[in-house]
Amino acid sequence: MQKTKKIDELEVGQELPPLDLPITATLVAGGALASRDYTPVHHDRDAANAQGLPDMFMNILTTQGLCSRYVTDWAGPDAIVTRVRTKLGGPNMPGDLLKIRGKVVSTEGKDADVEVSGNNAWGNHVTATFTLRLP
């Protein structure tokens, strides 16, 4: 099993490996339904069009789930997420390439804050700060 990072292995400013994630209709709809979010704009293009957007767009829980995966894939299975602060930006839609980047922004005791950004052709989709407790 992957080893979990220790707090003294982290440095403020350290970058996580980048992840470029192609967004598909299946991912948007699949993520929404996996989070039990049946709001039509997350699985029905016509409903999104009626709100002025060209396509169905990702719900917040899916975005957070993807970012959480990104952070713990890097930190390891024993890193515990204790807090997530999310700033929401533009939409994320099928055909977009979501560029997920992360860096360590602070450490204190066994806790580290990792700032994750997700950008696509529309600009910033999400900026989320994950607080991790490391073993």
Place this chain on the structure above:
Amino acid sequence: MSDEKKKALEAQIRAFVGKPVGPVVVGRDPVNEPMIRQWCDAMGETHPAYLDADAAKKTVHGEIVAPPTMLQAWVMEGWAMHEGYDEPKNEQHRLHKVLADNGYTGVLGTNTEENYTRYLRLGETVKALTVIDSISEEKATGVGIGYFITTKTTFENQDGEDLGSMSFRVLRFKPANAQAAASKEGESKATAQKPSRIKPPMGHDNGWWWEKVASDGVIPIQRCTSCQKLRHPPRPMCDACGSQGFDAIAASGRATVHTFTVIHYPQFPGYEYPIVSIIVDLEEGERMASTLVDCKPEDVSIGMAVEAVIHEDEDGFKIPFFRPAAR
């Protein structure tokens, strides 16, 4: 809106602060493996503690746990959400309706904060109580004036054990943009366009230059037809002889970096960051501003040899860039 009317509206909306949105929501299903697996499939999640009982034993969790960001999913309404709510069903809807009826028709999620007390274990039932926590003063924002509404949800299990909390902030606003307002009323359905590069102004003096880039796939350099002097960027009159006659030659594309800067912020939609912005000395002697591509910011240096490449954006717009010269 008159001061009096606004006062009355604010009194009406402030009466919602502190109110629970509705009764405690009890998760339909206890925390269970099928829903966790479905979540992990969609998220591309391979965390051993979410998916594999044996592997989970070897983690700090000691057993299968649910992904932390799934917390809210356990109490989502599910299928019924697809019907929307023309008629308000709870206090939050009623608050939003009061604002919508007063012209604050736009709604935008802006921030969330989740605190996870611990990860959820199989068999736990999640209960959530959401309260309207605060309403801001009226604020001027980029999308229009409005109120930030913060709701706070606390999560417990069936035994009343604290599982975590969530704050969710939305902006309820009067759309500043008339088109957006019209589309709300169903008069015109304006569809947002994907942002692209900001186009240069193309007028009488320089439009020909951009057209030539697009049609010939070269970097044109303006030349005085009277004294043959080259000039760039394009302008109407030769600074040597005063002639307004001109034609153009095609640059070879070979150049060296005169100076550069790396742009990280501010980030505009439609561009890839960071941008290595360069001024090059063209082999022909003229100087031009461009972008260096296929080169990491740390690898650019003054004097480095570069070669032109005509870049085409997704929308078909063509623009000359440079890349490190092939050796």
